Amino acid sequence: MVKPDEAAVQEMDQAEIEVTETKSESGACFPPTFSVSEIKNKQRRHAMFLKLKEEKRKQKLELKKKKKKERKVLGDQAPPKEVPKTIENQRIYDETTVNPEDEEVAFDEGTDEFSAYFNQLTNPKVLITTSDRPRGRTVRFCEQLATVVPHAHVYYRRGLALKRVIPQCISRGFTYLMVINEDRKVPNGLILCHLPDGPTAHFKISSVRLRKEMKRRGKDPTEHVPEVILNNFSTRLGHSIGRMFAALFPHDPQFVGRQVATFHNQRDFIFFRFHRYIFKNEKKVGMQELGPRFTLKLRSLQKGTFDSKFGEYEWVHKRHEMDSSRRKFHL
Amino acid sequence: MQHDDVIWDLIGNDSFCSYKVKTKTQRFCRNEYNLTGLCNRSSCPLANSQYATVREEKGRCYLYMKVVERAAFPARMWEKVKLDRNYAKALEQIDENLMYWPQFIRHKCKQRLTKIAQYLIRIRKLTLKRQRKLVPLSRKVERREKRREEKALIAAQLENAIEKELLDRLKQGTYGDIYNFPIHAFNKAMEKQEEETESEEAEDEEEPVTREFVADDEFEESDLSDFEDMNNLKGSSDEEEDAEEESREEEESEEELEEEKTKAQSKGKAPLKGPIRKKRAYVEIEYEQETEPAQKSKAT
Numbered sequence: 001m002v003k004p005d006e007a008a009v010q011e012m013d014q015a016e017i018e019v020t021e022t023k024s025e026s027g028a029c030f031p032p033t034f035s036v037s038e039i040k041n042k043q044r045r046h047a048m049f050l051k052l053k054e055e056k057r058k059q060k061l062e063l064k065k066k067k068k069k070e071r072k073v074l075g076d077q078a079p080p081k082e083v084p085k086t087i088e089n090q091r092i093y094d095e096t097t098v099n100p101e102d103e104e105v106a107f108d109e110g111t112d113e114f115s116a117y118f119n120q121l122t123n124p125k126v127l128i129t130t131s132d133r134p135r136g137r138t139v140r141f142c143e144q145l146a147t148v149v150p151h152a153h154v155y156y157r158r159g160l161a162l163k164r165v166i167p168q169c170i171s172r173g174f175t176y177l178m179v180i181n182e183d184r185k186v187p188n189g190l191i192l193c194h195l196p197d198g199p200t201a202h203f204k205i206s207s208v209r210l211r212k213e214m215k216r217r218g219k220d221p222t223e224h225v226p227e228v229i230l231n232n233f234s235t236r237l238g239h240s241i242g243r244m245f246a247a248l249f250p251h252d253p254q255f256v257g258r259q260v261a262t263f264h265n266q267r268d269f270i271f272f273r274f275h276r277y278i279f280k281n282e283k284k285v286g287m288q289e290l291g292p293r294f295t296l297k298l299r300s301l302q303k304g305t306f307d308s309k310f311g312e313y314e315w316v317h318k319r320h321e322m323d324s325s326r327r328k329f330h331l
Numbered sequence: 332m333q334h335d336d337v338i339w340d341l342i343g344n345d346s347f348c349s350y351k352v353k354t355k356t357q358r359f360c361r362n363e364y365n366l367t368g369l370c371n372r373s374s375c376p377l378a379n380s381q382y383a384t385v386r387e388e389k390g391r392c393y394l395y396m397k398v399v400e401r402a403a404f405p406a407r408m409w410e411k412v413k414l415d416r417n418y419a420k421a422l423e424q425i426d427e428n429l430m431y432w433p434q435f436i437r438h439k440c441k442q443r444l445t446k447i448a449q450y451l452i453r454i455r456k457l458t459l460k461r462q463r464k465l466v467p468l469s470r471k472v473e474r475r476e477k478r479r480e481e482k483a484l485i486a487a488q489l490e491n492a493i494e495k496e497l498l499d500r501l502k503q504g505t506y507g508d509i510y511n512f513p514i515h516a517f518n519k520a521m522e523k524q525e526e527e528t529e530s531e532e533a534e535d536e537e538e539p540v541t542r543e544f545v546a547d548d549e550f551e552e553s554d555l556s557d558f559e560d561m562n563n564l565k566g567s568s569d570e571e572e573d574a575e576e577e578s579r580e581e582e583e584s585e586e587e588l589e590e591e592k593t594k595a596q597s598k599g600k601a602p603l604k605g606p607i608r609k610k611r612a613y614v615e616i617e618y619e620q621e622t623e624p625a626q627k628s629k630a631t
Contacts, residue, residue, distance in 0.1 A: 088486065161461050206480060229496050255506050260497065266487035269480050273489060277497055279510050285497050287490060295480055308464075319472065 087267065092328045096236040105236065109243065113198040117175070117247040124248055126152040126176040127169055132159055135185040137210070142180055144211055144292045148261060148274050149248055150225050152178075162306050170195055176248060177306075180205070190296060192244060193306045199314065200306045201244060203270075203296040210292055218276050218288040224257020225250050226274070232265040237315055238331040241270075241298060259290070268329045270296040298331060333399070339378040343370075348377075364395060364409070366439045373435055383429055383436050385414070385443045392421060392447055394428055394440065418448050 036052055039045040071078040083089065098105050109115070116122050126149050128142050134157070146152040162179065169177055174195055181189030187208055193200040211217065228249050233242035245263045258278060264271045274291030302311040315330075322330065342348035350362040351370050358370035364384045367374045376382050380399040385392055394412040401408050412428055414421040422441055429437045501510060 086486070087482075159461075206477070227500075229493060231492055231496070255509050260493065262489070262493050262496075264487055264489055264492060267479065267483040269483045271484065271487060271489060273493065275493060277493075279497075279501060282501065283498065285494050285501075287493065287497075295484075297476070297480075323472075323475075 087327060090327045092325065094235050094328075094330065097234050098236055098239050105239070109239070112240075112243075113194060113196070114243045114247050116196075118243070120251055122175060123250055124151060124175045125173060126178060126248060127174045128152055128154045128178045128180070129157050129165075130179065130187075131181045132157055134180075134182050137185055137208075138180055138182040138187045140210055141187050141208060141292060141294075145178070145180075147221050148226070148291050150223070150250055166193070166195070166305050179306075187294075189299075191306060194244060194247065195305065197304055199240065199244065200302040200304070200311070201241060202299045202302070204299055206295045206297070208292065208294045211290070214289055214291075214293070216288070218290045221259055221274065221276070221290050222257055224254040224259055225252065226257065226259035226261045227253040227255070229260055229262040229264070231262065233331060235331060237298075237301065238265060240301070240314075241331060261291075265331050268297060268331050270298070270331070272296065333380065333402070335378050335380055339372055339375065342377060343372065343375070350377075364397075366436065366443060374439075381432070381436075383432065383440055385425070385440050385447065387447045387451065390451055391416070392444060394425060396428065414444070418444075421448075 036045060036049045039048060109118075117124065128146055128149075130138050130142060134142070142154045146154045157179075162177075166177065177191075177193040177195060179191040179193070180187045181191065183189075187205050190203040190205050191200060192203065211220070226249065228246055230242045230245060233239055242263070242265075249261065258276055260275050260277055262271070262273045262275070264273070271293070272295070273289060273293050275287045275289050277285050277287045279285050298315075299317050300313055301315040302313050304311055322328070340346070342351070348360075348370070350360050350365075352359040352361055359368060360370040360375065362376050363386070364376040364382070365374055366376075366382070366384045372378065376384070376397070379397075380402055381397065383394065383396045385394055387393070392414040394414055396410045396412070397408050398410075401410075412424070414424050421444055425437070425440050425444065429440065500506065
């Protein structure tokens with residue numbers, strides 16, 4: 001029982017000596033066998049740890065100063081500033097990232113379910129509905145969505161089965177079905193179904209902000225067709241989702257209305273914003289946020305129309321596989 | 332029949348029975364073999380040696396019967412008879428099995444069978460309709476997602492991204508002729524006004540593009556009342572633009588550039604009305620123009 005204590009004390013002493021040594025000569029390392037966690041006494045261990053941290057901080061500061069001096073001295077020839085690592089920088093390269101000149105992708109996009117829209121053959125007509133018995137917040141959210149998306153109609157669900165709703169929608173010429181799922185009085189899911197036989201995407205909605213909760217917002221959006229901005233949809237999956245969003249809006253945005261709807265993808269979260277912009281001069285644009293804002297996260301993409309039992313899923317978010325790495329994103 | 336009354340005295344009206352559930356107005360019996368569910372002298376399976384119930388298991392109804400003769404053999408006490416799926420036939424079966432039994436028990440058994448049959452039908456109907464699937468959320472995962480979303484929002488820098496995109500679109504010309512701003516090259520040309528060749532080149536570049544400087548003279552603040560900081564900015568931009576206008580117009584008069592001049596109304600705001608036009612400080616300079624500016628038509 002005595003020996004470990006002695007050893008600990010010796011270690012401590014040694015460590016202290018080491019520390020004093022290092023204080024005198026900056027930049028020295030601790031001996032490789034020593035680690036702060038080996039000290040059994042909590043207070044001493046904590047004190048050692050703080051000292052260690054101090055040391056590290058000092059070293060870092062000195063390094064910084066040195067670099068700054070060097071840069072000053074060298075002036076133009078100084079090595080370029082190092083770019084800090086961000087998650088976007090360190091993102092694991094996704095092999096499905098679309099190359100802009102990829103012919104295969106271009107061919108696919110020319111013949112997929114959205115080709116009709118992108119060839120200017122059809123105009124979007126959106127049906128917005130909710131899950132059963134929506135509460136006030138969801139209802140207001142639906143109404144506001146209907147003002148954002150042109151040609152959108154809100155209908156109450158009244159316990160109808162989606163499988164029966166879809167053929168009726170198709171027969172009435174709708175191109176999109178949006179179902180906002182609600183849980184605990186708050187919208188939390190979105191099913192976006194492209195109608196003739198198009199893909200169905202299921203999203204998780206979070207951070208919904210209705211119009212009256214927005215700070216410094218403008219007046220209500222007008223009837224003009226807004227522009228659409230789709231940012232950062234880089235992979236193949238991202239492309240298809242981006243096209244889904246694009247096909248929600250009619251082709252010719254009315255620039256007179258100066259409204260823009262943005263779907264910005266960052267780290268697999270799609271942020272939706274609706275702004276009114278004005279160009280103050282050619283380098284500055286002022287923006288005012290109207291409209292609801294919400295965040296979407298893709299949960300699954302299904303090939304046909306909504307069919308949870310027999311559908312063919314193109315992509316499903318599998319938590320254990322896909323969430324294991326912080327640098328891997330799929331959209 | 333032997334100890335029924337004694338048993339009832341022991342567990343019955345105000346005594347303790349482990350199957351008894353008391354509420355303010357009523358006593359219920361939790362015994363699974365109880366016929367009515369109430370705690371009564373005639374419904375208590377413990378206090379009646381001759382008793383019968385109908386119970387359902389996995390969608391099939393069974394008739395359970397208990398007689399005095401088997402009271403000594405608890406393992407064999409209840410006789411289980413499988414009832415037919417057909418409701419009418421099941422009723423007949425009950426009648427047949429409980430032929431000489433007391434009316435109360437026969438009646439209650441049939442009532443219970445009816446109720447069970449009804450709720451089984453309902454179950455079958457509901458399973459055909461849409462089932463609500465409850466997906467459990469893991470709190471840890473939700474917290475993690477929330478945090479990641481916040482970080483992603485910060486990393487996204489949405490306003491900057493959107494502004495950049497809009498400015499790019501403006502530069503590319505997707506907006507066509509709605510906005511009239513000077514292009515970068517024109518600004519540079521303005522700065523190098525000493526060298527005529529350069530300015531001439533700039534002039535050549537400009538003519539096909541027809542992007543011009545916006546005159547803010549008829550810019551009305553009332554149009555931009557929506558924007559908070561517009562007023563501050565406009566003041567400064569006005570001065571800038573006036574100054575630039577001056578220098579440019581001097582240049583024009585010097586070099587006799589031919590330019591079209593369009594006004595600010597084409598920014599897509601509400602049309603300006605003539606009498607409301609505010610007088611601002613501006614320098615009147617004459618300049619030569621090739622074509623008549625189409626101002627008046629654009630004011631509508």
